[in-house]
Amino acid sequence: DAKTTQPTSMDCAEGRAANLPCNHSTISGNEYVYWYRQIHSQGPQYIIHGLKNNETNEMASLIITEDRKSSTLILPHATLRDTAVYYCIVLGSNYKLTFGKGTLLTVNP
């Protein structure tokens, strides 16, 4: 399974865009990038996923570089409720999710 590298923590001001980077330089051509988040003491929550093209849904946007070696999750207008650990995951050929330690995003008022 391709490994991912994320910063341990990031801060963002409320109302501003939060840009969370992820490096996945060993990703294979048919492997998808998934993003989840986990708010304290809750189960992880699916956010978005993509293969090659940029994706957008009601929660976030996912920007994947052309070489697919990195991606960025964008929360366009962060709120205090977006404070959570964000996980970037490459879905392996066995279709199991392998979580790393993620990025703790703290949204400040």
Add this chain to the structure above:
Amino acid sequence: DAGVTQSPTHLIKTRGQHVTLRCSPISGHKSVSWYQQVLGQGPQFIFQYYEKEERGRGNFPDRFSARQFPNYSSELNVNALLLGDSALYLCASSLPGGHISGTQYFGPGTRLLVL
């Protein structure tokens, strides 16, 4: 529509005991996965079941076992509990099929404390 439900929410056991955790998937979801999350770490994959068959297994000892029932609910069993088994146990359900199975919906978890 109800989300993934898990029971019990909290559990305290002593070393050497056995525990059974239960999970009900979202209606229409036929695949269930189990994860263990110890404090400060991301969830670690234990099992995935689809149509009552084990589809994947993580790096966990044989003390861990699971099964899926005809109604797609699932049980996780852990025998001979160790202190290190103390963790949040998460269940997730998904529609099976390729990358779609990566879109998993998690329950609130069962917090197990082994004394």
